[in-house]
Amino acid sequence: MTTDPQTMPVHLASDWRSLTAYIEATHERQPVPCRSGEIVEVHYWTSGKPVESVLAAQACAHCPIKAACRVYGIKHPAEAGIYGGMGPKQRKAVAKLSTDLPPSTTNPN
Numbered sequence: 001m002t003t004d005p006q007t008m009p010v011h012l013a014s015d016w017r018s019l020t021a022y023i024e025a026t027h028e029r030q031p032v033p034c035r036s037g038e039i040v041e042v043h044y045w046t047s048g049k050p051v052e053s054v055l056a057a058q059a060c061a062h063c064p065i066k067a068a069c070r071v072y073g074i075k076h077p078a079e080a081g082i083y084g085g086m087g088p089k090q091r092k093a094v095a096k097l098s099t100d101l102p103p104s105t106t107n108p109n
């Protein structure tokens with residue numbers, strides 16, 4: 001999950017900077033798997049090789065900010081790589097599912 005904010009659309013770059021800042025701040029206190037490489041190698045998150053992607057996704061289970069990362073990944077499903085334990089196909093499916101839900105199920109209040 002590495003991307004160049006210089007070439008991103010503005011709204012995406014803003015979200016990316018926020019997520020990256022959160023990752024870095026968290027990683028100073030406790031390991032974030034895709035930064036530390038303690039569980040699997042860091043490049044597995046973006047390699048695109050099925051076995052490495054699965055291992056990276058499994059390593060996300062140990063991440064202290066998995067939920068926030070997953071929200072970013074679902075909000076930006078076209079981004080390559082693993083976010084919050086999910087690959088692009090999974091994130092696109094969840095994003096589509098959430099847009100297909102009737103309004104009454106998306107806003108319970």
Ligand code: SF4
Binds near residue numbers: 023085
């Ligand atoms: S959930 Fe996975 S991809 Fe996201 S910050 Fe944590 S380790 Fe990295």
